Amino acid sequence: MATKTIFEKSIKTRKGYTLPKCEIDNNISEIFPNDILRKDPPRVPEVSELDTVRHYIEISDKNHFIEKGFYPLGSCTMKYNPKINDIVNVITGFTDIHPMQPEDTIQGALQVMYELQQDLAEISGMSAVSLQPVAGAHGEFTGVNIIYNYHKNKGQHRTKIIMPDSSHGTNPATSALHGMEVIEIKSNEDGKVDTEVLKDVLSDDVAGFMLTNPNTLGVFETNIQEIAKLVHSVGGLMYMDGANLNAMLGYIRPGDMGFDIVHFNLHKTFSTPHGGGGPGGGGIGVSEKLVDYLPVPVVKKKNDVYYLDYDAKYSIGKVHSYFGNFLVMLRAYIYLKMLGDKGLKRVAENAVINSNYLMAKLLSEYPVPYQKNIMHEFVACGKKFKEYGVRTLDIAKRLLDYGFHAPTIYFPLIVHEALMIEPTETESKETLDTFAEVMLKIAQEAKENPELLKEAPQNTPATRLDETNAIRNLDIKYNFEA
Ligand SMILES: *Cc1c(COP(=O)(O)O)cnc(C)c1O
Numbered sequence: 393m394a395t396k397t398i399f400e401k402s403i404k405t406r407k408g409y410t411l412p413k414c415e416i417d418n419n420i421s422e423i424f425p426n427d428i429l430r431k432d433p434p435r436v437p438e439v440s441e442l443d444t445v446r447h448y449i450e451i452s453d454k455n456h457f458i459e460k461g462f463y464p465l466g467s468c469t470m471k472y473n474p475k476i477n478d479i480v481n482v483i484t485g486f487t488d489i490h491p492m493q494p495e496d497t498i499q500g501a502l503q504v505m506y507e508l509q510q511d512l513a514e515i516s517g518m519s520a521v522s523l524q525p526v527a528g529a530h531g532e533f534t535g536v537n538i539i540y541n542y543h544k545n546k547g548q549h550r551t552k553i554i555m556p557d558s559s560h561g562t563n564p565a566t567s568a569l570h571g572m573e574v575i576e577i578k579s580n581e582d583g584k585v586d587t588e589v590l591k592d593v594l595s596d597d598v599a600g601f602m603l604t605n606p607n608t609l610g611v612f613e614t615n616i617q618e619i620a621k622l623v624h625s626v627g628g629l630m631y632m633d634g635a636n637l638n639a640m641l642g643y644i645r646p647g648d649m650g651f652d653i654v655h656f657n658l659h660k661t662f663s664t665p666h667g668g669g670g671p672g673g674g675g676i677g678v679s680e681k682l683v684d685y686l687p688v689p690v691v692k693k694k695n696d697v698y699y700l701d702y703d704a705k706y707s708i709g710k711v712h713s714y715f716g717n718f719l720v721m722l723r724a725y726i727y728l729k730m731l732g733d734k735g736l737k738r739v740a741e742n743a744v745i746n747s748n749y750l751m752a753k754l755l756s757e758y759p760v761p762y763q764k765n766i767m768h769e770f771v772a773c774g775k776k777f778k779e780y781g782v783r784t785l786d787i788a789k790r791l792l793d794y795g796f797h798a799p800t801i802y803f804p805l806i807v808h809e810a811l812m813i814e815p816t817e818t819e820s821k822e823t824l825d826t827f828a829e830v831m832l833k834i835a836q837e838a839k840e841n842p843e844l845l846k847e848a849p850q851n852t853p854a855t856r857l858d859e860t861n862a863i864r865n866l867d868i869k870y871n872f873e874a
Contacts, residue, residue: 491715505698553572646677795851
């Protein structure tokens with residue numbers, strides 16, 4: 393049965409609240425000028441308090457969320473975020489402070505930021521960290537800006553950024569925003585950077601090389617030190633897209649691999665709910681030679697007092713109002729403090745073992761073209777189902793009928809009919825087993841009853857949508873007149 397809107401549940405004269413009698417005797421039109429008074433009564437639904445609560449409880453689980461079920465959306469790291477984060481996030485000592493308060497009244501908040509900077513620098517092997525960018529893409533944007541200004545400061549106009557064909561769309565986008573020319577190189581048969589191809593495009597107008605490690609295929613770039621050496625030999629800088637940091641926490645560090653800049657997706661790796669695009673954190677870490685280029689302010693500490701330092705010599709300036717998304721930082725801080733060194737390593741271990749376990753369970757029906765050195769996620773290929781008229785999109789939609797969120801589909805572009813699956817470290821073996829069973833069942837359905845998949849989903853509040861039309865003719869408003 394379709395859910396009624398709260399207006400459809402409205403019954404004339406039904407009340408949620410009874411207000412005390414108004415104590416002002418005057419007619420309201422004697423107090424306020426007539427032209428600001430409303431002509432018609434407000435259109436509000438007339439419902440009881442209980443009906444209102446039931447209404448919102450009913451609609452609250454129409455969508456998918458991590459507390460409701462498995463969410464293997466590759467690249468996005470939809471891990472479970474411990475509730476302690478949210479409990480600390482509503483402490484008024486944090487929520488009621490204002491960014492323009494004097495520093496001596498916000499020492500606690502500055503300490504959180506300072507220690508988070510230190511922890512992220514240690515985790516990444518970088519010299520200094522700025523927490524200002526508010527998304528991974530924003531971190532990239534900041535990083536490319538720093539790369540450009542670093543060269544400019546040395547009197548060089550470098551305009552080329554190299555990246556592999558597996559890279560995330562934000563990589564070329566943020567480079568192009570800075571007027572960089574993007575040079576895409578083809579990955580080798582293992583899904584990794586082909587160092588011979590890289591050598592061919594290196595020249596002294598290369599500003600930098602952008603790489604995700606593990607890359608978007610979930611594959612670890614084993615030649616990373618050689619790659620860094622090659623890029624550095626022509627004076628270019630190494631940028632690491634750190635969206636996949638989950639896979640290496642506590643084991644290996646971008647700084648030790650030769651990267652000069654890395655961004656952190658605090659909302660992915662360090663635990664902030666982000667389905668639907670809530671506030672994020674995209675801080676960056678840089679190597680010694682780039683410390684003076686970081687956005688200002690950076691939080692520093694002197695004689696046990698925390699302060700905001702605006703003095704970086706070549707700073708690119710500010711990239712966000714005030715200091716970034718503080719409450720996302722607070723969540724990351726709590727997450728790190730609660731896990732500690734050992735806990736962080738367990739995150740990486742479980743993320744990698746979960747992914748490899750699930751891949752092994754699915755391989756009989758879902759081949760993975762690049763499976764050497766698979767880390768925390770893998771990309772399966774659904775091409776073989778085309779012979780039954782079934783596409784990856786249909787498989788993804790059918791998964792919704794079984795109560796799972798779909799994996800990322802059609803990315804990365806170098807795998808046909810891609811299904812990008814990231815189980816994350818927070819899922820149990822039992823959940824992975826159930827998901828694998830359903831995936832294998834769907835493979836069977838695709839062969840025997842392809843219509844079932846093409847008409848999916850059927851068990852969700854909305855069935856198959858025309859996504860193009862939905863975007864072009866957005867209509868989300870309730871029609872009051874109907
Ligand atoms: C998510 C992601 C990004 C972009 O991060 P946002 O925080 O969504 O802006 C960049 N690269 C990769 C590989 C990602 O998975």
